[in-house]
Amino acid sequence: MSRVFLIVLDSAGIGGAPDADRFFNAGHPDTGANTLGHIAKACAAGAAEEGRSGPIDVPFLASLGLGPAIRLASGFDAPGLDVQPTGAWGAATELSNGKDTPSGHWELAGVPVPWDWHYFPTTIPAFPDNVTAALCKAAGTDGILGNCHASGTQIIADLGAEHLKSLWPICYTSADSVLQIAAHEDAFGLDRLLDLCQATAPMLHEMKVGRVIARPFIGDPKTGFTRTANRHDYAIAPPGDTILDRAQRAGRATYAIGKIGDIFSMRGIGEVRKGPDATLMDHLGDLLTEADDTSLTFANFVEFDSVYGHRRDVSGYARHLEWFDKALRGHLDKLRDGDLMIFTADHGNDPTWTGTDHTRERVPVLAHGLGRKELGHMAFTDVAAMVARHLDIPE
Ligand SMILES: O=P(O)(O)O[C@H]1O[C@H](CO)[C@@H](O)[C@H]1O
Numbered sequence: 238m239s240r241v242f243l244i245v246l247d248s249a250g251i252g253g254a255p256d257a258d259r260f261f262n263a264g265h266p267d268t269g270a271n272t273l274g275h276i277a278k279a280c281a282a283g284a285a286e287e288g289r290s291g292p293i294d295v296p297f298l299a300s301l302g303l304g305p306a307i308r309l310a311s312g313f314d315a316p317g318l319d320v321q322p323t324g325a326w327g328a329a330t331e332l333s334n335g336k337d338t339p340s341g342h343w344e345l346a347g348v349p350v351p352w353d354w355h356y357f358p359t360t361i362p363a364f365p366d367n368v369t370a371a372l373c374k375a376a377g378t379d380g381i382l383g384n385c386h387a388s389g390t391q392i393i394a395d396l397g398a399e400h401l402k403s404l405w406p407i408c409y410t411s412a413d414s415v416l417q418i419a420a421h422e423d424a425f426g427l428d429r430l431l432d433l434c435q436a437t438a439p440m441l442h443e444m445k446v447g448r449v450i451a452r453p454f455i456g457d458p459k460t461g462f463t464r465t466a467n468r469h470d471y472a473i474a475p476p477g478d479t480i481l482d483r484a485q486r487a488g489r490a491t492y493a494i495g496k497i498g499d500i501f502s503m504r505g506i507g508e509v510r511k512g513p514d515a516t517l518m519d520h521l522g523d524l525l526t527e528a529d530d531t532s533l534t535f536a537n538f539v540e541f542d543s544v545y546g547h548r549r550d551v552s553g554y555a556r557h558l559e560w561f562d563k564a565l566r567g568h569l570d571k572l573r574d575g576d577l578m579i580f581t582a583d584h585g586n587d588p589t590w591t592g593t594d595h596t597r598e599r600v601p602v603l604a605h606g607l608g609r610k611e612l613g614h615m616a617f618t619d620v621a622a623m624v625a626r627h628l629d630i631p632e
């Protein structure tokens with residue numbers, strides 16, 4: 238019996254979403270956004286030269302069929318990826334009405350989102366009075382800082398010093414259905430921040446706000462402020478049975494690498510391994526060696542999105558893709574006969590695009606372990622079906 242490794246490169250979209258015109262970045266529609274296509278184009282043009290150089294160098298992903306997947310999704314010929322595939326490749330189109338992480342992951346796991354998410358307005362204050370009151374009560378403070386749309390790194394630079402004086406939590410949102418709370422790990426306290434998020438999450442979930450996210454940071458006004466890896470997402474539970482639930486019910490071991498446990502509200506998850514992406518790659522290597530036969534490992538590499546996509550850092554995103562591809566090649570000898578490894582994404586975040594938010598895109602579905610195969614156009618839920626078939630559990 239074989240195992241499945243389902244690996245999400247967070248935000249690694251490939252353009253072509255038929256409904257991209259309904260999604261926006263800084264007031265502009267996402268039509269034409271193409272995360273991996275535009276990164277490959279920038280690399281080939283010599284426009285992504287920080288810490289790396291030249292055409293994009295991802296031989297493993299290219300050998301699975303990344304170039305043809307981009308062409309299928311968006312009609313774009315991505316330079317540097319034009320090799321004959323030996324893996325299986327397709328392009329998946331999202332149904333859920335959201336270009337966010339939970340929508341993408343749940344749908345990949347078999348459950349499109351049946352409701353419309355609640356988004357906060359771009360006005361200041363962004364949060365209604367009852368939400369602000371609940372935040373103050375749970376934090377034990379007379380007020381909150383922020384209360385607006387913001388980039389997470391910018392808002393701690395702007396308000397970190399004030400936060401250290403008042404110890405009021407920094408509360409902000411984005412184009413996603415989220416309420417994020419940044420607070421200093423030592424001065425405010427990590428446990429106090431996590432308790433605050435946990436206490437207010439049910440009220441926000443009731444409003445169909447997808448996640449309350451704890452964003453702890455360290456530092457001081459002199460040296461600057463930095464976010465730590467102790468981020469924690471408190472997400473609404475998926476609205477139905479996912480592939481993780483099905484696998485667990487069938488008695489299979491399920492492993493979550495990265496923030497998968499948070500995204501699925503721990504439903505259907507046996508064991509969690511977390512850390513920055515470099516550590517997650519070690520965890521993946523360990524699980525390739527250790528994971529039980531018939532098990533499902535579901536991984537999310539978040540830094541493509543959080544460190545490079547939202548920051549519109551084209552060189553950084555390309556560097557991380559090249560790191561990922563190389564590191565992964567070092568683990569391939571641990572695969573066993575019959576194992577299936579799938580690489581996909583949850584949405585786009587084109588670093589060449591306007592704004593700082595996700596972009597509505599199709600995503601690649603690249604598989605190792607099925608031989609050479611054109612999977613064609615797919616739904617996100619077809620990924621769950623592929624996993625189910627391979628593990629011999631109900632689709
Ligand atoms: O700017 P930061 O805090 O990284 O926020 C980003 O991270 C959030 C959760 O993934 C998204 O909603 C996006 O706004």
Ligand SMILES: [Mn+2]
Pocket residue numbers: 247248337338542583584
């Ligand atoms: Mn995401």
Ligand SMILES: [Mn+2]
Pocket residue numbers: 542543547595
């Ligand atoms: Mn994001």
